[in-house]
Structures are given as C-alpha cells and as structure tokens.
Amino acid sequence: MKIFLAWSTLCILTSISCNAKHKSDTTALLATEQNHVIATTKTDPDTRNIQVALLLDTSNSMDGLIDQAKAQLWEIVNELSYAKCGNHKIKLEIGLYEYGNDGLPSQEGFIRQVLPFSEDLDEISKELFSLTTNGGNEYCGKVINTSINQLAWKKNNDHLKLIFIAGNEPFNQGPVNYTDAATDALEKDITINTIFCGNYRQGIDTMWKHGADITKGEYSAIDHNHETVHVATPYDDMMLKLNNQLNSTYVYYGSHGAKKSMLQAEQDKNAISYSPANAVSRTVSKSSGFYKNKSWDLIDAAEDGSFELEEVAQEELPTELKEKSKDELKKYVAQKSEERKKIQQKIQDLNKKRVEYIKNNSKKGASNLESALLKAIKKQGQQKSFTWKE
Incomplete structure (x- = not known):
C-alpha cells in the first residue's frame, strides 16, 4: 500500500511539473494578431x-x-x-x-x-x-x-x-x-x-x-x-507628395491588415488637421526606423528573419495579390521594399533642408x-x- 501511495504521489508531482513547464513554455512566446511573427520575451542584447x-x-x-x-x-x-x-x-x-x-x-x-x-x-x-x-x-x-x-x-x-x-x-x-x-x-x-x-x-x-x-x-x-506653431517651409509640398507615394508601398495582410491600413490614413488626416507642416512632421516620422508595421504590412514583416512569406494564406492577402504565385509575391514584396527605401531616403534628404530652414526662420x-x-x-x-x- 505504501509503495502504491508513493508511486501515485510521484505520478501526480510529475504531472504537475510537466503542466507547469508546458504553461511556462506557452507563455514564453507571444504571437501577433496574424500568428505569423513570433517573438520571445527575451530582451535583444543589441x-x-x-x-x-x-x-x-x-x-x-x-x-x-x-x-x-x-x-x-x-x-x-x-x-x-x-x-x-x-x-x-x-x-x-x-x-x-x-x-x-x-x-x-x-x-x-x-x-x-x-x-x-x-x-x-x-x-x-x-x-x-x-x-x-x-x-x-x-x-x-x-x-x-x-x-x-x-x-x-x-x-x-x-x-x-x-x-x-x-x-x-x-x-x-x-x-x-x-x-x-x-x-x-x-x-x-x-x-x-x-x-x-x-x-x-x-x-x-x-x-x-x-x-x-x-x-x-x-x-x-x-x-x-x-x-x-508649425513653421511652413519650401519643401513641404514635395514631402507631402512623397508621403502619398510612401503610402502606396504598404501591402496589408492578415485579419486586421485592412483596418490597420485605414488607421494609417486616418492618422495622416489627424496630423494635417493641425497644419500641412505638422503632416510633414508625420511624414518624416514615417521615413524613420521607429515607424514599423510588421504586424500588418508585408514589406516590414518580410524584413523580420522569423517571418515566412510562404506561410501567408491567400485569403489573408489583398484581392489584387490573391492570384499571385509564391515567387511572384516574393518579387512583388522585394520591389515594394526597394521602392519604399528610395522614397524614405528622399524624405530624409529633404528633411535636412527643412530642418535647416526652420532653424533659420523660427523665433525662440x-x-x-x-x-x-x-x-x-x-x-x-x-x-x-x-x-x-x-
């Protein structure tokens, strides 16, 4: 009887330990809304x-x-x-x-x-x-x-x-x-x-x-x-045109992608509601390394080493991309990525001139x-x- 009780206790403790480990392993990983990009809770030392x-x-x-x-x-x-x-x-x-x-x-x-x-x-x-x-x-x-x-x-x-x-x-x-x-x-x-x-x-x-x-x-x-007070500059109109071009490089995916794409446009409108110069400030932000949308944008997601483009289901893509083969989709994403980098660089180059203009034409x-x-x-x-x- 004592042997049976000891064996039963060991089994119970083993089961608890295994379940606890499973729970720990599960909570150590956080999936995004689309379950394509997985990130651990570890801090990146870099x-x-x-x-x-x-x-x-x-x-x-x-x-x-x-x-x-x-x-x-x-x-x-x-x-x-x-x-x-x-x-x-x-x-x-x-x-x-x-x-x-x-x-x-x-x-x-x-x-x-x-x-x-x-x-x-x-x-x-x-x-x-x-x-x-x-x-x-x-x-x-x-x-x-x-x-x-x-x-x-x-x-x-x-x-x-x-x-x-x-x-x-x-x-x-x-x-x-x-x-x-x-x-x-x-x-x-x-x-x-x-x-x-x-x-x-x-x-x-x-x-x-x-x-x-x-x-x-x-x-x-x-x-x-x-x-x-937002200081207008001679570079604002061109930068706002570049913002429109930049927006055209975003390719949404996943169950929330379309909503997120609309949210991006909504925040453009919110920014310009204060002034065109403020919308230009947002455009500059969108050209920086802080503006990343890998949870809903294929271009940003593809830059993540853990993201597999092949695993994106056709029904999660925009209508115009649903019929593309995997190879065609890869080429399309690569093309949009290159296009975005060029536009962002143009924005950054113009922003240097814009910042200098503001510095020379604004009061304290x-x-x-x-x-x-x-x-x-x-x-x-x-x-x-x-x-x-x-």
Missing part, C-alpha cells in the same frame, strides 16, 4: 529601449495640454529618432495614461491606461486624438504608482526608462503618497519628470518639483494653452510639452550613453 510613459491630466482645464500632445507628437518622435547608443539599435516605446477625469472609474482613482507600452506610432496617435477632458480629481501619486506596476518596464538598467506626468493641481493629492511612488520608481531605475501647467513658482509650492527631485528627474513649468519657441520632454530625455539619455546628432 537593442536599447527608450521607454516613455506619458501621464496626462485630462481634467477640464487641460484642453491646451492635450492639444499640444496631439500637435507635437511627430516632432517629438522625429527628434528621438536621431538618438544613437553605440552600435545598438534604438527602440522607442510609448505608454499613455489619463488621470483626473470624472468620466474615469472612481474605484481606479480616476485613472485609465489608454495604451500599454507600444511601438505602433499610428495607434499612439489614434489614442491621443481620442482623449477628451472633464472635471475631476487629480491623484499624481496614484497614477505614477499604477504606471510603475502595470507597464512592462525593462529590468536592465541600460535602457532609458522615463515617466512624464503633466497637470496643474497639487502633487500631493490622493490615496498614494507621491514620495512612496517616486521611491519605488527610483529603486527600479525609472526617472520621473514633472511638467506643471502654470506658473513655475506655483509648481514648486505644490510639490511638483519635489516629485521630480526624488528620482533626479526634471521639473518644468509650461504654458499649456500656448498654441503650437515657448516652453511647451515638446520642449519639456526633449530637454529631459536628452539630458537623462546622456547618462545612459545615448547621444543625439546636432
């Missing part, structure tokens, strides 16, 4: 991440702040795309939270994760344009604590891990002590940068500077109601969301061996 969590106050008085975020997104992305870190590839991830809005769940502290860390720039733009303001309670410590616990922060301290929180109410409100939240961030090598929307001295008096000081972050005060800019973010990112990036070309 990559350095810039992780930026934006925590935006969406209470009644913050319409100007949200407008700045929408209007300045692409220039921020463009400036970050110039980052270097030795021979490492740079990856940009942006997470987005809103807080201080009565329309958000009170049991969650009037906080909502709008978007987890994402490299999908179109998705980030879409979510920014979806934000609306409403009166509410602004709990800075709570939203910082939530972002630290919910987001997939890199463990390795070689990466640049930053929180930017913007608002205009006292920093010490709410159920979570901001000093505790900031201390937790410090222990995880996450730097908190605070952006007070209002008078510089008032932000100090309401503890916004102290919230940044704990992690040696930057404190800034901005005029959140200042309208973003007001202190705004873009200037506060870029100043802090560059300063803190230097401490992690990131550099920016002039």
